[in-house]
Structures are given as C-alpha cells and as structure tokens.
Amino acid sequence: MGKELIRLTNLTMEFDGETVLDGINLYINDHEFLTLLGPSGCGKTTTLRIIGGFLTPTAGEVRFDGQIINDLPPYRRKINTVFQRYALFPHLDVYDNIAFGLRIAKLDEVEIDRRVQEMLDIVSLRGFESRKVTQLSGGQQQRVAIARALVNRPKVLLLDEPLGALDLRLRKDMQNELKRIQQALGITFIYVTHDQEEALSMSDTIVVMDKGRIQQIGRPEDIYNEPKNAFVADFIGESNILDGVMLEDYKVEFFGRKFQCLDKGFSPREPVDVVIRPEDIDFVPPAEAHLTGTVTAITFKGMQYDIIVDFKGFKWLIQTTDHQPIGKRVGIRLNPEDIHVMKKSEYSGLFGDYSSYSAEYDEIGEEDGDEA
C-alpha cells in the first residue's frame, strides 16, 4: 500500500440544519481498497460525494495529495465515479460512453481507440461497442460504468453501491472482478456499500459508519474479530451481545459465571458488553457445559443451521452444522478466544438479542434506497 493520498479532517455536513456527517476523520492511502460500510442514512454516500466534489462540506477539510480541494469542482479532480445504477448516457452507445471522458480531455482518436479497446478487454465487453446502453443487462451496464470511469486513469475510483442492482450470483462474480481490476491497475478504490459480506471480502480497510460518525476503522479481520461497540458487532455478521462485568484483566463475568477471556485494560468491575459470535459456539453434553439451555427454533440456512437457544430467558443465536431438535436441552462451552469484550457505548442494549427472533433477522440493510 502506498503513501497517504486523501485525508478528511473534521468533516461535517448539514442539510437543512440536520447533521448528516459529524466530524469525520479519515485518511486513505494510495492503492488502497477502502470501504465505507453502514446502513442507509449513515453518511457513507455523503462522504463519497464530498470526495467526488458533488457536495461541499459544511465544515472541515478534504485534502488530496496534501492540497485542500474543498471547493474544487468535480471535473478538475483526478477522481472518477461509478454511480449507483450507473448513470450511463442513454444517447450514446457503449463505445462512446467509454470514450466520453477521453473526448472531453481532447485526446486524439487513435489514442482514444487504443484505450477504449483496452478497457473493453478488461471488462470483457469486446464486441459490444456499438450496442445501445439501454439494451444491455444490468451486469453489462455495470461493466460499461466501470470502464467509462477507469479509462480516464484516475488516481481514485469512487464506487457508490455499484453492485446493489445485481442479483446475488452476478454480484459475487463482479466482486472478484472488481478486486482483480483494482489490483491489476493499482488504483485507489473507495467503495460504498451496506453489504457487510461484500465489504469483508473485498476491502483492505473497512470504515464502519452510523449516524454520520465513524464507528470503527480497521482491516476486515479486525472489524470482525474485535468490534469496538455493539453496533459494529451487530452490523458485521451476527452477534450475541450480553451485559457483563470485567472483574480484572482476562476475567469477565456474565450470566453469574466467571469466564476466561483475552481482553484487558478495563477498570476493575467495569460494566461491559460481551460479544459471542454464533459460529464460535460448540455444543457439548450438558454435563461438561458452562451453560445449558433449550432449543426454541431451528432454521436450515444451507451451509449451517441457525439455532435459537434459550438460556434463562435470554435467547442466543448459534450457528452449527449439527441438527438439534426443538425442545432439546443443550449445553455449550465458551473458550477464551470465543469471548470478545467491548466497552459500553450508546449502542449497548440495542443489539445482539435474539429474543424477538424471526427468520428475516438477517435482512437488515437489504433496502438499497438512494440516500443523501
């Protein structure tokens, strides 16, 4: 990864007195694949539009290569964008859409042709040059949008939920494709999505946002394994989140039991949130168990079963490949590495309880509305 390319300092954005971004601080390195991840209305698209130059922040600085670019219009930034639902020019064919930026830059037609052909190869659209963009499938339009942006050889490519309109299968293919293109061309990607799985599988760095604030910045593994608060733990994958008390370093108490853990650095007897990932929990015979509970629901998910187990009235989600019948008494063991302790936050108590479990619980963030 290269040197620092973009830096956002105390970025604040208000629309009609409503704060949409609240003090964003972030730097982005050259060649990095950075994802802004969060639910609708978290401010991720606003952040992207400020970087692209379509919005001027109410306060704060945007620096590009050290220069403040707050007021630089989009057409003078070395940044290109792949828009949500592509925004291809309907009056132009595939070739002319891709060549658009190069023609504006007044390159000679031989060079334009060379670069458009090269792009057509990269996005596998050779032979589609003279198609009207309205006659293309969603996936093909997507590729044209990427080619149209990349052909200008920007320093940074902004992608605003680019795969949102595609079906699951195509989405997976395009994820790989995008990652491949990013690595092959060595361009910085800033990617906006509400899809945590997409973010985890593609990014070098993930920025989790909510309510106009950054909740956590980190590598995908760190975000998943060491979430900073209940919001992040819940948004990135499934989590059982419990109230606990940190007794001393490496020792946490919840459900009236003491557990070994790997966390330290809390005050004595500090109240904390304890995260246990559903896939880290193993069933054991009740005799060897730390906790015992009753299976209240089971859903087949393909790769695993989602099982809801009632522990003293608090319901946990457990993901396992073993079928467990409803009503069965089951026991679980928690190893120190299965337990993750977080400081209390404004999100404590809001997430991680499966008591109102329904089969739709995993569809948060499926809406893909335009957001400010």
Next chain:
Amino acid sequence: MKHSRLLLPYTVWMTVFTLIPLGVVVFYAFTDSLTGAFTLANLSHLETYLPIFLRSIFLSLASSVICLLVGYPVAYTIAQTKPSRQRLLSMLLMLPMCMSFLLRTLAWVAMLEDTGILNRFISALGLKPLPLIRSNGAVILGMVYNYLPYMITPLYTVLMKIDRRLVEAAQDLGCNSRQVFTRVILPLSVPGIVSGVTMVFVPAVSTFYISQKLGSPGTTMIGDVIESQFKTAYNPNLGAALSLVMMVMIFLCIGFMNRFSDQQEEVMTP
C-alpha cells in the same frame, strides 16, 4: 377483442369529424366549382400561390426558431427549480392560454398600431412614430407570443426528466458546465425540441387570424388565402385544393423533423 371495443368512441369520432371531412376536402379539391366534374384545374393554380406558400413556411419557421431560442432557456430554468416552484412557474406559463386567442392578438394590435400604445409613447418622447404593425416582424411577433407555451411545455417535460446523475456523471468525466450542456443536456432534449418546433410550426403555418390582424396584404399567408376562398371568393374547390396541399406539406415537415429525434423517444404530434 376488448381493446378494440374501447377504441369504438374514438373510431366513431375520427370517422365523423376527420375522415369524412377529409374525404369532402379531397372531393372538392378534384372537382370543378360549376359543373362538379372531375378536374385537376384547382391544383394547377398552385403555381400562383407558391410565393404565399413559401412566405408561410418562412414566417412559421422563423417563429419556431425564435420560440426555441426564447423558450429553451425558460424551460431549462424551470426544470432546474424546486418541484414546488416548478408547478407554480409552469402554471404561470399556461396562464395566457386561458385568455382567448383572438383577444391576445387584438391586444397586440392595440399595442403596435400607428396610433397604438407604443407609438403614443414614442411620440410623447418627441420621436417619429414607427411603422410597427403590418409587417413580417409583427406577424412573427404575434405567432411567437401566441405559440411560445407550445414550445416551452414539451421542452420543460423532456428537460425535467433528464436524470440529475447524468449531469454529475458528465462533470465527473471532466465536463465544465458548458460541456455538460452541449454533450449531455442538449442531445437528450432533442425529442423536446422536435415536439416543440412541430407544435409551433404546424399551427403557425396554417394561421390566418394573426396575419390578417398584424400583417398587411404583403404578408398574406396561405391560411388567409384558404379562408378567403371559402368566405369571400366563393371558390371552395380551390380552397380545398390549397388545404390539401398544405396538409401534405405539414405531414412532410413532421416526418422530416421526426427523423431528428431518436428512435425510442416518442414525439408528440398535434
């Protein structure tokens, strides 16, 4: 089956009020005014009226172009404003249409007359009155004034529908505001331009009232000639022949203009 039944009222309407009259016009155009026998004589007079045809086309084209030049910026500005403001502005635009066409034209007569409002004002300043009325300019002015809303409305409709994100995409790809307009907005508004020009040109080319009130014998348009054949010269056969030719001409013009607008975009024809 069901659909064809739904079309019945329209079919009856079209037959009674369009197809049959059209047949009558064709019949008259090809018959002699005295004997009622088949003849091409009516059409052979056309040569006499060629200069008037050409003048009609010239005056209506000039009006269409002026309407476009005046109307485009207006439509563009309205399309840019907030939706609530847009409704108000487009309503204001249609407001003059609530007044009688005749009244609106007569108002211009009162303004432009040799002793009209403008000339009285000019005299009051101690200057020589200007020959404002009874000129090509006055006829064009009258047509522009009367038909401008027909230009703005289709332009506004098309401009309003242009996706904001296409503008952003163009900016993103390096366009300054002038290039955004020439490369994206203008090409995408061609269907609106074609409808607007058609909707101004067609009524303008066949008008007779405006040229009678604001024009002079030197600015007679083909509509005037047709009207006089029916009302004063009592030669409906010649009038029918001229109408027929004008109709064919209008269809050719519409066909020609529709070739400019892109395939899939539908063009309104009056």
